[in-house]
Amino acid sequence: MLESDDFRFILHLHTTSRQLYVCSELIKILGVAQLPKSIVDNKIINWSITEEQINQTYNKSRGKLTENGKKTTALSHYFQLCESFGLIISFNQIYSNSRIGNVLFNLSSINSKEGKLHQIELNFYLFQLLKIDADGLFLILDFLAEFEEINQKKLQQNFKRLLNARLLAKQPHASATVKIIINERFRAINYIWKSAEKYAEHLLIPRCEWLITIGILEQRREKSSTLYKFTEIGKEFYDKIPMITDSLKDINEDWLYSNYFSLLNNLDKKKTREDFSDFSTEKQIEELGKYLEITFSDIKSSSSFRLPVYESLLYICLKMFDVDIVINFKDIIATLELGITYKNKNYRLKNNGRLNESYIITRVI
Structure with missing residues (x-):
């Protein structure tokens, strides 16, 4: 069994910010530049207006930035979502x-048609979501595992119970720091939230949509109900x-x-x-060297002689997996090492104890 090293749960979500496809477009618009929000707004709204006209998948979807050419209220929530994902800074x-x-920007130049993301992007999103939101995802999957199919209303009705159960189950296995996070979440749910079921709509629907996009869940509509299954x-x-x-699925960084x-x-x-x-x-060393060279060219760094380890390893693993190397x-x-x-x-790893504080160093020989 694994040790619990964190409580991974994005707390602030909104039902309108549910499309990973829109997140990728926002990342592409920003590119390698620093842009005022007003310029980004205009670019992505214009993109949405065009997408509605040429892309039937996007046109029929929910969580759009425009509806019949008119701006919806979703954009501000997408900015917040991308910040929660760790993709943008302001x-x-x-x-x-x-x-x-x-990393995503360098992967997102190969979108498929019809409003779908390329598999390499889906693999990126699943990795990043597991890293920052695994408890939120598994909360849904644990409940669905009990049933062949379940409707959205029942998910919302059971949200508070499921989240409380997960928090209490993880607490005995958590470090002192993680226990503080768990206690704060438990206090907010039970003593601050006025209506857990109302919050649940915003916290569950986007996650279900992400899981559908990635291919873990599927949905169907029956009269006025939305039903989900694996x-x-x-x-x-x-x-x-x-x-x-014995009863709780989870992951840790290791x-x-x-x-x-x-x-x-x-x-x-x-x-x-x-x-x-x-x-x-x-041959394998040669292959890794080739992708290290590509990564030094593509990944943003403050120095031309070193790269941040986490972002570099994710980029290399995704790129190699895309050409059938595991x-x-x-x-x-x-x-x-x-x-x-x-x-x-x-090329050598300079290990500073934590992955997000370590670097890959290169020098000419």
């Missing part, structure tokens, strides 16, 4: 992509999530960094990928 109404947003891949995904107690891409590979029965979990050949963070870390040489450069 200061005095000036917006730019964060380092992790820059897809075949979604059920297998849920079954492979480890247990933190699991995510060690198993995520192997799990994706196990879920995809249509492809046979090369496993790079053990760097035992010169590799996890831990595999690259173990190799770069020893260092590798590619062309005329040496």
Whole structure:
């Protein structure tokens, strides 16, 4: 069983900010620039007006930025959502992509048609959502696992009970810091929220939509009801999530960094990928060196001689998985701790104790 290292739950959501497709477009508009909010607003509203006309999937969807060419109230909530995802940063109404947003920007140039994201983007979103919102996602999946199909109303009615149960189950296995977060969440739900069911609508519907987009859930409408159930891949995904107690599924960072891409590979029965979990050949070192070189070119950094580890490893793993190579963070870390040489450069991991404080260093030899 795993140890609990965090309570991963995005607290502020809104029913209108539910489309990952819109988030990706916002990231593409920002690109590598710093832009005033007014300019971003105009660009993405114009994009939405055009999308309504040429893209039937977007036109029929909910959570749009425009309706029949007129601006909806959704845009401000999408800005908030992208900040919650860690994709964008703002200061005095000036917006730019964060380092992790820059990773998505470099992946998002290959959107499919008809309002759908490319698989590499979906793999990015699932990874990032597990990192920052796993408890929110598993709360829904735990409940759906009890039933073949469940409607939206029943999900909302059970939200407070499910969230309380998850908080209480995680508390004994949490560190002192995480226990403080859990206690604060428990206090807010039970003593501050006036109507948990009303909050539930905003907190559940976007998450269900993300899970549908990623392919873990599917929905159908029956009269005035919206019903959800697992897809075949979604059920297998849920079954492979480890247990933190005898009755509670969860992940921690160590699991995510060690198993995520192997799990994706196990879920995809249509492809046979090369496993790079053990760097035992010169060819594999050469392949990693090639993607390190690409990453130094693509990923934003304050120095041309070092890269932030978390964003770099995610970019490398996603890019390699897209060309049918399975590799996890831990595999690259173990190799770069020893260092590798590619062309005329040496690449090595400078480990400062925490992944988000560490760097990949390069030097010419």
